[in-house]
Amino acid sequence: MSEAFFTIQDLWVRYVTDHETVYAVNGLSLSLKRGQTLGLVGETGAGKTTTALSIMRLLPPRVSRVDQGNILFNGVSLMDLSEEEMRRVRGEKIAMIYQDPMTSLNPVMTVGDQVQEVLELHKKQSRRALYKRVDELFAMVGIPPDRKKEYPHQFSGGMKQRIVIAMALACEPELLIADEPTTALDVTIQAQVLQMIAKLKDELDTSMLLITHDLGVVAQTCDMVAIMYAGKIIESGTVHDIFHNKDHHPYTEGLFGSIPKLTVESRRLSPIEGLMPDPTNLPDGCAFAGRCPACMPICMAQEPDYCQRASHAIKCHLFTGENRGEAV
Amino acid sequence: MTSKTANWEFSEELFEEYKKKSQIAEVWRRLKKSKTAMLGLFVLTTIILLALFADLIRNYQSMAIEQNIMNRLQSPNSTHWFGTDAQGRDLFARVIHGARISLLLGFSCTAISVFVGLILGSVAGYFGGKIDGVIMRILDSIMSIPAILLSLAIVAVLGQSIPNLIIAMTVAYVPGFARIVRASVLTVIGNEYIEAAKASGLGTFRIISKYVLPNAFGPIIVEITMSVASVIKAVAGLSFIGLGIIPPTPEWGAMLSESREFMRYNPYLVLYPGLAIVLTSLSLNLLGDGLRDALDPRLKD
């Protein structure tokens, strides 16, 4: 139970076009235990979606290159599967909820057919059982089953995302990847949808990789947290590690500084200065060095290793080597 | 106050000018990257040059028009590059002089169609309501008559001559351009900056020419290249069935029609005029395709 059933080891992904090469994921590793939820946190452009699509092996063909790394799922390397074997993993063992429900549903198919399609692809069953299961799924995500004959354009954004969720959970996958499932939705229904995902995930005993840039969401729903910056995990640990430990990567500190705290009286938010480094031209050394308030000479020259303390890992020179202890 | 406004307008115009220039440069830069578009441009330029200097290359009267029965049906050789036809006329001379007529008709019909289409389309789109309704119904009616039938009917009624042919073609090609213009007017018209321009008292004509037409520029330029090719083919078709350009004027379609009975033993007679049509319209299509991609690079990877 406590063994990690899903791991990513040292994943490197580039996008190569005529004009430039974008280094999207640069040596990312993470692991997930059965039944747990891992929050993958980072800014836009940190490589979160690329990571998700790498797991599904749905990266855009031709332009994307997976240079290195391995993705192990139940001890099997997803990278080594044939396209046909991978096809049977998608939707059945690993399913994904996408960022934008407005565009992720096929506009010319009824929503019922789209949910039904997943079942048809992976679960052989009688017509009757099939229809019954589709109705159940609709009821499960809170949509009246008689609306299954309608088309996506007849639903609101939140409703569409519920349909996408129904589709993702149809085969009760072992791993659910939710890629910023609420970003495109109204603030008022974000919490609703998120709670529903968390609840269903528990009911179905599914593990989840939740991609988000919202630390509040992480605190509510996740067991583990990995913070991603410029294609790397720069800090990871349990929710307790991230939210309650004293030591943090300066970037994490920055992230916390940029959300309002109810407990602390503060006049204004302190957003992180500067921008993420250009992914076509990453700096030597630590990628965050240019924005880091605690930047040291070594940060510019050498990439830090992880400093591991129990479940908590931080990739920063402040906590490694001779600098250890200087940290505040 | 007055000087201030004038000043503001001046700089804005300058900015617009600059933007336009850099846009054209950008489109040209992308167009240059497309080998096929450049090939099309090269072939088209060659054909245009041949047509322009046709008189210097081969004399119109003595080579392309006057019959010379002694020389009839000669296969291609060093004096008659494309051979001679049943009347003993030099086929090369007739093909390059034919290019003149085809290009002239192609470009003039398209130019007039664009002009009329611009007026009708912008009026329909800008004023909307009844005016739009009437114009669009008429254009729809025209479009529901297959183009070649319409041209046929017009030529049949007005009589066969180059001006009448131009009228016949223009009527058939106006609706396409008018629709493009109207569509771009409609996409632009709801925007706030048009409201602002109206509020600031800018005249209708200026609003259309300054804000609306630049938006239609891309699709129109693509449509122009395609329409020139299409007119050339249509004229050839009409002439081929004897309702376009009348022989002995050297027109490619008419030449093909004249050659039919001799083609079995002189296939070059149908080869060269046909290839002339194909090359001309191919070069225009290649250019048009390249322009479309250059204007809208989204489709490329």
Added chain:
Amino acid sequence: MHKYVLKRLILMVPIILGVIFIVFTITSLTPGDPGRMMLGMTASQEAVDKLNEELGFNDPYVVRFAKYLGNIVRGDFGKSYKNNQPVFDEIFARFPTTLKLALASITVTILIGIPLGVLAAVRQYSKLDMISTVSALFIAAVPSFWLALVCILAFSLHLGWFPPNGIGSIAHYVMPTFTLSVVYAASILRMTRTTMLESIRQDYVRTARGKGATPAQVIWRHALKNALLPVVTSMGMSFGGLLGGAVVIEQVFGMPGLGTLLINAIKMKDIPQVMAITIFLATLFCTIMLLVDILYAFIDPRIKARYTS
């Protein structure tokens, strides 16, 4: 849905009226003398004048147009100057040939254009894509009547595979159908390729793949249906072009269809016949476009919704 069809049918009326108006106006500009055409060169001027007066050719334009419309409503399109028979007799006699040619051509167009377009898009930059797009580009530049000539030269005169003219057997239709359809197939291919390329980049296609759908399902079920919309419209438009193209192609292959009838009527200045054929073909084209619109609504529920609500 019935309401939508009805609405579209009603919308067709002003268009057909417009067509009649345009055709009538164009032909009323004819300098010819109808009485003289019907009675021939030998008739006396008085007789010609009398006939012109009787048939109302001397009435003002508006009166004549109203009369013509009135007659059309009663199903009377006038008589041919040539043989004094109702013009539609001849049209109905000739129409089957043209219809067969047009239907065969549009079928071949679809069967070649769409599958190849899809394959070219799915294997973008592959050899198949290169070959089919380049040849489509080339073929789109070829005038169909020239292709017809080349085919006759090669397959009739030299190889003797197909008869060069006539309509006696299926073999007679092979070359006309081929020459007429290949040009439109090329343009449908290019269009399908473009819309497919756009459609396979959409998020819902990724969703379908994420579900574990097979490549065939992703392409034919998810991507193609969305990509088809513009293609269907363009196919309707092609059908109009095809009807026009048939006029020329019939001429090349000596097929006694509507096109041949039209061209002869034009050459003989048989105005009622010309008008009737043009109006007939335009109405046919409008009907096709109506069918296309209905098909459109079947493919795209969003459009259906717009009309039914």
